[in-house]
Amino acid sequence: DTGVSQDPRHKITKRGQNVTFRCDPISEHNRLYWYRQTLGQGPEFLTYFQNEAQLEKSRLLSDRFSAERPKGSFSTLEIQRTEQGDSAMYLCASRTTIPGAQGTEAFFGQGTRLTVV
């Protein structure tokens, strides 16, 4: 399978616990994005990386959220001291960028569904 892979697919955690999610992008893709989606809403941008550099974080992103992409390949998203409001689907997407080109499509992983109880 050469698509975007996310792990775990489901996570149930107690309020106050820390959780970490992993995303493995399509291997030749240099850009990696994290989104969050709640029921009835479209995906909401959280952050993105170009290779190992984190280029943008959403202003809506709490300090409890941190993301890394240490070697420019896989990425992790950590949520510290989880709250019930963090319950959502966390989506990872990747794409490649071509200098001078208009843009390329982003492909999503299966998502990690987080439930905070």
Added chain:
Amino acid sequence: QKEVEQNSGPLSVPEGAIASLNCTYSDRGSQSFFWYRQYSGKSPELIMSIYSNGDKEDGRFTAQLNKASQYVSLLIRDSQPSDSATYLCAVNTNAGKSTFGDGTTLTVKP
């Protein structure tokens, strides 16, 4: 006002009909436009991309872009029950991140 607006629906069409989904966006600097299909409980699946004004056809799907009107649409011809899903419009700026609408739910009735 949201950056990307879609009618939430639900939109219901009979099998074999044309389904028309619409999207407007506010950032005139937007350069790339995408339609994703999302089944309940699943992640978004890319079905169409469009970068220039006009129409782009791929099988039963046609995307239409009008940058002057800041409007993107998706037509689904010969709609099938398997097309029943939520359709998300996504708009990219130079940074390449996508801003999504909240989706239109389509139901195709046999």
